[in-house]
Amino acid sequence: ELKVEQNPLFLSMQEGKNYTIYCNYSTTSDRLYWYRQDPGKSLESLFVLLSNGAVKQEGRLMASLDTKARLSTLHITAAVHDLSATYFCAVDSTDDKIIFGKGTRLHILP
């Protein structure tokens, strides 16, 4: 059964700093997704990673996928307050379920 683990679960950081969120998963998959959720809102897609070595960047966020290590990272460069949100990774299982991690609650201090 597919398990998806994110760490850290909570992260408080200062503006201008860099940080990385990690997403590990337990069974083979080459489809991984990152989503953002603001408080009280729905989920918004950030990245779709579909192969080993895939790297996607949008603004201050960059995501990568290593399918051999079953690991994805979401890197934040020079954080700004607007990036405060909860970030989820989700993984496609072989039976088409999409399983989410518990989320990383990111709080960026001005």
Next chain:
Amino acid sequence: NAGVTQTPKFRILKIGQSMTLQCAQDMNHNYMYWYRQDPGMGLKLIYYSVGAGITDKGEVPNGYNVSRSTTEDFPLRLELAAPSQTSVYFCASQTLGAEAFFGQGTRLTVV
């Protein structure tokens, strides 16, 4: 540009009552999903469907039922509501290997 539409947005149920959460998408997506999100937690998969007429259980299916008679609609049925089903419910749809689109959620309270 409707995307994924969920109704209702809010609902209060009494213990033992039943209700159906509606979900409709207009993007011709084959894959549809129902998740629940408890306060401060991640999303748990309740049921999913890979096409009309096909449904399957997710991580937490007990107490729920679904049907998928058309590509567009994927209703979630709660029978005999219990306080443990108090949660926010999200419906999502996607094409395989692409981003999922989420509805705005249904906030359900069982008292």
